[in-house]
Amino acid sequence: MKLFGGIEAGGxxxxxxxxxxxGKILSEVTxxxxxxxxxxxxxxxxxxxxxxAKKITAFGIGSFGPIDCNVNSLKYGYITSTPKKDWINCDIxxxxxxxxxxxxxxxxxxxxxxxxxxxxxxxxxxxHLVYMTIGTGIGAASVINGELLHGAGHQEIGHxxxxxxxxxxxxxxxxxxxxxxxxxxxxxxAIKKRWSLESALYLPNHHKAWDIEADYIAAGLMNIILNxxxxxxxxxxxxxxxxxxxxxIRERVVKKINGYVQLxxxxxxxxxxxxxxxxxxxxxxxxxxxxxxx
Amino acid sequence: MKLFGGIEAGGxxxxxxxxxxxGKILSEVTxxxxxxxxxxxxxxxxxxxxxxAKKITAFGIGSFGPIDCNVNSLKYGYITSTPKKDWINCDIxxxxxxxxxxxxxxxxxxxxxxxxxxxxxxxxxxxHLVYMTIGTGIGAASVINGELLHGAGHQEIGHxxxxxxxxxxxxxxxxxxxxxxxxxxxxxxAIKKRWSLESALYLPNHHKAWDIEADYIAAGLMNIILNxxxxxxxxxxxxxxxxxxxxxIRERVVKKINGYVQLxxxxxxxxxxxxxxxxxxxxxxxxxxxxxxx
Numbered sequence: 001m002k003l004f005g006g007i008e009a010g011g012x013x014x015x016x017x018x019x020x021x022x023g024k025i026l027s028e029v030t031x032x033x034x035x036x037x038x039x040x041x042x043x044x045x046x047x048x049x050x051x052x053a054k055k056i057t058a059f060g061i062g063s064f065g066p067i068d069c070n071v072n073s074l075k076y077g078y079i080t081s082t083p084k085k086d087w088i089n090c091d092i093x094x095x096x097x098x099x100x101x102x103x104x105x106x107x108x109x110x111x112x113x114x115x116x117x118x119x120x121x122x123x124x125x126x127x128h129l130v131y132m133t134i135g136t137g138i139g140a141a142s143v144i145n146g147e148l149l150h151g152a153g154h155q156e157i158g159h160x161x162x163x164x165x166x167x168x169x170x171x172x173x174x175x176x177x178x179x180x181x182x183x184x185x186x187x188x189x190a191i192k193k194r195w196s197l198e199s200a201l202y203l204p205n206h207h208k209a210w211d212i213e214a215d216y217i218a219a220g221l222m223n224i225i226l227n228x229x230x231x232x233x234x235x236x237x238x239x240x241x242x243x244x245x246x247x248x249i250r251e252r253v254v255k256k257i258n259g260y261v262q263l264x265x266x267x268x269x270x271x272x273x274x275x276x277x278x279x280x281x282x283x284x285x286x287x288x289x290x291x292x293x294x
Numbered sequence: 295m296k297l298f299g300g301i302e303a304g305g306x307x308x309x310x311x312x313x314x315x316x317g318k319i320l321s322e323v324t325x326x327x328x329x330x331x332x333x334x335x336x337x338x339x340x341x342x343x344x345x346x347a348k349k350i351t352a353f354g355i356g357s358f359g360p361i362d363c364n365v366n367s368l369k370y371g372y373i374t375s376t377p378k379k380d381w382i383n384c385d386i387x388x389x390x391x392x393x394x395x396x397x398x399x400x401x402x403x404x405x406x407x408x409x410x411x412x413x414x415x416x417x418x419x420x421x422h423l424v425y426m427t428i429g430t431g432i433g434a435a436s437v438i439n440g441e442l443l444h445g446a447g448h449q450e451i452g453h454x455x456x457x458x459x460x461x462x463x464x465x466x467x468x469x470x471x472x473x474x475x476x477x478x479x480x481x482x483x484a485i486k487k488r489w490s491l492e493s494a495l496y497l498p499n500h501h502k503a504w505d506i507e508a509d510y511i512a513a514g515l516m517n518i519i520l521n522x523x524x525x526x527x528x529x530x531x532x533x534x535x536x537x538x539x540x541x542x543i544r545e546r547v548v549k550k551i552n553g554y555v556q557l558x559x560x561x562x563x564x565x566x567x568x569x570x571x572x573x574x575x576x577x578x579x580x581x582x583x584x585x586x587x588x
Binding site: 128144147151154157158159160162164177178180219224226231256258 | 421422438439441443444445446447448449450451452453454455456457458471472474513516517518520521522523524525550551552553554555556558
């Protein structure tokens, strides 16, 4: 059986794994994200010293960003203008290619998670999938007919404009670009700032914060449904660990769309990740597999 | 050279044309939309009696709707729950297939127009395109990597939720499903109702109605850009005959997105249809050609 190397490159940690064609992980390590000069050699060492090293046929990297994943670009494979200064203009794909001389797939962290869910999570046997993470920020990626949706750039759904009723919620929003866009109103950072919290987790389930939150998420999902018409929407990320939100969101999506388009069974249409918090690393294996197939 | 039959099936008229592989129209007729029993035989007769009849290799139909264009559905090829009662459950694809025994492509009117622009209009040599019509209603379709974007259903971008500043515009919106969704605020019908007009054309260019309109369209376009990242957005339909709107919309899209994603040159990014009001019928030829190629 062919093996694959997967790298979930995050802002605080790198999860590196070796997996097989079924998505099963055979070996895994988590490394702290220091500078590229420290972290990348440690990543390479993990794969090189593995007992499976010689069987790895391709790599997949799901990276924090912004990244350049336009294969026609001179800076393809680079992390670009990230706030993490040490990583600006880091040629992460080049580093892995140089070390192993194997095909390397490259995508955003959220796109990789979407691929993982499509291959071995909640998206199995479906054609069209949206994966959204609602945590510090809001990001999303879509699989349409089995392929990651990618236009001139990647999806930036988190910054969509959605309605805000300032009488119910006078909060000004936290997005430095758009103030009260979707992420500006509904990200974890927005919840904390709106309610002056140390952590969003301290709010009880019946707090009206969650009604407001569910309403914004439902508005965002309505716009996504009307743009992309997915078979399923997977919601991950820190905010969605508040699992009581799912019922509130489903109810509000139905109410907002109001019968205009036919919706699937809501309990299986808007769901948590099938791979729990493993979508990213398993997705990196899926990305590697997809890269080899091409 | 292969020839194709194109049918732009509209609520008031059917435009039928015979075109070649370059999109050139060789013969064309416009027929009024009466009942299916009257109109469809007239459509068939036009093609049958044409001097080009025997050279037609495939047909394309771009239809008013709602339609069923899911090829796995029992009612594939039907106009379904249209307000035009005579056409409910009309098997329009079946009628053309029965008459000519040739492949028949089927899509919404707006999807067909998008294909026309992609093949022979403003979308030539591009990978990703959004075509939007802003008239009585608002509809849109997208071509991504050369294929019409189609998820579980087709795009219904006109009903996206967008922000409304009720101090600037207290209008309640005209959408029977969502009141103040994009179409509810920005369609031609909404403009007429907001300003109690017989026709939107009676408003002078400097009227604030157009600032409000441009602002809503820019909000809708921002959401589309963040969802789909197209290379170009084509705006057609009756409202966009107010060509002074283009400059206002471009300016507001730039201001709203505020540098968050890199935008192309706005003068070539948001444009009127390259095929003018011919996108639909030329698109039906493009759809026929695409259907034959498959």
